[in-house]
Amino acid sequence: MEKMEVSKELVKKLLDGVISDQEVLRLLNSYKDEDRFQKYMELLQERVPWKDEILLRLSEHIYVVRKSSGERISKCSCGHEFGDYRVNWKLNCLINVRRTIQEMSEVYSPEPACPEPDWQEIREFFCPNCGTQLAVEVLPPGYPVQFEFLPDIDGFYRDQLGSPLPDADQYKYEDKSLELIKSWAKEG
Ligand SMILES: [Zn+2]
Secondary structure (H helix, E strand, O other): OEOOOOOHHHHHHHHHOOOOHHHHHHHHOEOOOOOHHHHHHHHHHHHOOOOOEEEEEOOOOEEEEEOOOOOEEEEEOOOOEEEEOOOOHHHHOEEEEEOOHHHHHOOOOOHHHOOOOOOOEEEEEEOOOOOOEEEEEEEOOOOOOOOOOOOOHHHHHHHHOOOOOOOHHHOOOOOOHHHHHHHHHHHO
């Protein structure tokens, strides 16, 4: 297989969705260059208005970053901080729930395409700062908020990238969402 140098410019085009069919084929037919993740991270870093180091991108607007204090948090592209990345960031969003057929038909068309009320509800998650809709989930009422992705960041940097993070031993891989929910119970 042909080994192809993938320039930062090409990764930029990939990010912007303006890559040509020919370039897609070239990418598919070549070995992945070792520093592609690095180039991707650099490009993302150039596009956000803050300085915290991006460790991983979770979705279009959500990043796991390392703050200058060393803390690892999830953060919106607008700068809003959701706290420890091991807590489901959705729990710190503004949440709109659609339960009735009237509410659902505002976002589903035609009406027969709507989820069935009583069996399912639509939950919309918004950034409390910029108001961007960050996620949508359709689940039975009462079903826990889905934690879409709890990345093993240290395992990824160590095993996949071959360059362990300097603070690798400080973040145990665990879901800490319940700790937040328990703290709400105490407040109540
Ligand atoms: Zn935001």
